[in-house]
Amino acid sequence: MxxxxxxxxxxxxxxxxxxxxxxxxxxxxxxxxxxxxxxxxxxxxxxxxxxxxxxxxxxxxxxxxxxxxxxxxxxxxxxxxxxxxxxxxxxxxxxxxxxxxxxxxxxxxxxxxxxxxxxxxxxxxxxxxxxxxxxxxxxxxxxxxxxxxxxxxxxxxxxxxxxxxxxxxxxxxxxxxxxxxxxxxxxxxxxxxxxxLPDGTGGWLGGLRDPQVGRVLGLLHGQPAHPWALDDLAREAGLSRTVLHERFAALVGHPPMQYLARWRMQLAASRLAQGSDKVVSIAMEVGYESEAAFNRAFKRLLGMPPAAWRRERGARA
Missing domain, CATH: 2.60.120.280 (Regulatory protein AraC)
Structure with a gap:
């Protein structure tokens, strides 16, 4: 890893x-x-x-x-x-x-x-x-x-x-x-x-130790804004699409592309909470081609648009 x-x-x-x-x-x-x-x-x-x-x-x-x-x-x-x-x-x-x-x-x-x-x-x-x-x-x-x-x-x-x-x-x-x-x-x-942890342990920590799943996690974390497709990740891991999807989901708890979407949102949320960068800049940095697409994805996961989430977090802090 x-x-x-x-x-x-x-x-x-x-x-x-x-x-x-x-x-x-x-x-x-x-x-x-x-x-x-x-x-x-x-x-x-x-x-x-x-x-x-x-x-x-x-x-x-x-x-x-x-x-x-x-x-x-x-x-x-x-x-x-x-x-x-x-x-x-x-x-x-x-x-x-x-x-x-x-x-x-x-x-x-x-x-x-x-x-x-x-x-x-x-x-x-x-x-x-x-x-x-x-x-x-x-x-x-x-x-x-x-x-x-x-x-x-x-x-x-x-x-x-x-x-x-x-x-x-x-x-x-x-x-x-x-x-x-x-x-x-x-x-x-x-x-x-x-x-x-013993060999064969499941979960996200077990995924870090798995050669193929750990390789894919490293790619997703190393280049979260890259337009990854399941085919690309499977080729990098040396597995078929189906085997990677099933193995990744079984260990990590989310399929690869769903994991990437959630990880991008966490990176974006951290940036929103810590600074005053424009939402569109953060959207581009985490791999979204438009602010509108990022807003929809963010609201779908967190229940409110990024700007409202930033205001709410600021009030709490």
């Missing part, structure tokens, strides 16, 4: 990190987090989609989505909730969870003490990540509800240690550094997850 498709997507969906919590918990303890959608406006204003992650650097606990069986979490692990599910962590699996709440006390980074009066038995930092969910975010669709990255030596461990240091002893520039750390930890966690 010559094209760095993962970076393409992360840039186009405007990944953005946010604040940290430092949690120190003494047994018995339990904490629940509401769905990210409920707190998105407070923690990441203007973001379509919010994810929460937790880096456990001391002790053990049980946790997971509220409607799933709980798993044992150990020190050194990083837990992400890419879909923004409400979730719970607790010192023992039989402690009933309270209703989900979100503390907003104090200045960032926020330090929370949970449970009994004894010495903390578990310590972890929590952060948020925001990104675009619409018009098209293939990465979020491809990740599990709970992404669990085991303890390991290497870049992710180093990033976790730095996050802990910047949360326990904040210094000048800490807010900016913590935001970047959240983004870097997410990217490294996704790369770790991708590397660990």
């Amino acid at each position: 010559d094209r760095d498709i993962l970076s393409d997507v992360l840039q186009a969906v405007r990944l953005k990190g946010a604040l940290f919590y430092l949690v120190e918990a003494a047994p018995p303890w339990v904490v629940t987090a509401p769905s990210a959608q409920e707190v998105a406006a407070a923690v990441m204003p203007g973001c379509d989609h919010v994810m929460e992650f937790h880096a456990f650097f001391e002790g053990e606990c049980w946790g997971g989505p509220l409607d799933h069986p709980q798993e044992r979490i150990r020190a050194g692990e990083i837990i992400l909730f890419p879909r923004g599910d409400p979730h719970v962590f607790r010192s023992a699996p039989d402690i009933p969870p309270p209703p989900p709440t979100m503390s907003r006390q104090g200045s960032v980074p926020i330090r929370l003490r949970l449970g009994g009066s004894g010495a903390p038995a578990a310590r972890f930092v929590c952060g948020f990540l925001g990104c675009d969910a619409r018009p098209f975010n293939p990465l979020i669709e491809a990740l599990p509800r709970m992404l669990r990255i085991p303890a390991q030596e290497g870049p992710l461990d180093a990033l976790m240690r730095l996050a802990v240091a910047e949360t326990t002893s904040p210094r000048a520039g800490g807010e900016a550094l913590r935001a970047r750390l959240a983004e870097m930890m997410f990217v490294e966690a996704v790369r770790t997850h991708l590397a660990a």
Whole structure:
């Protein structure tokens, strides 16, 4: 895979990190987090989609989505909730969870003490990540509800240690550094997850690793404005039209030409949100021959014309 498709997507969906919590918990303890959608406006204003992650650097606990069986979490692990599910962590699996709440006390980074009066038995930092969910975010669709990255030596461990240091002893520039750390930890966690996927795994991430489908994804991402036809892509992949169509759709979830149309819309939406370029210029850049054709395609996918969408996003931000 010559094209760095993962970076393409992360840039186009405007990944953005946010604040940290430092949690120190003494047994018995339990904490629940509401769905990210409920707190998105407070923690990441203007973001379509919010994810929460937790880096456990001391002790053990049980946790997971509220409607799933709980798993044992150990020190050194990083837990992400890419879909923004409400979730719970607790010192023992039989402690009933309270209703989900979100503390907003104090200045960032926020330090929370949970449970009994004894010495903390578990310590972890929590952060948020925001990104675009619409018009098209293939990465979020491809990740599990709970992404669990085991303890390991290497870049992710180093990033976790730095996050802990910047949360326990904040210094000048800490807010900016913590935001970047959240983004870097997410990217490294996704790369770790991708590397660990078994051969034959389906989904968009599996498509990146497939020689033929990955080749086609690289072409679509490398030249999104090119007037691609299925025949062209099949020839580049060394497959027949039918085999490419079926294989691409089975792995990625969309046929090649539908994927291209959605990816063009995501690129266009990112440009609309970030700048003041004319709609016709953006339309040409993503492969449309006329502003009218682009407007129709954009409205069909997002329910409103590009100019109205830009105004609505600006008001939200």
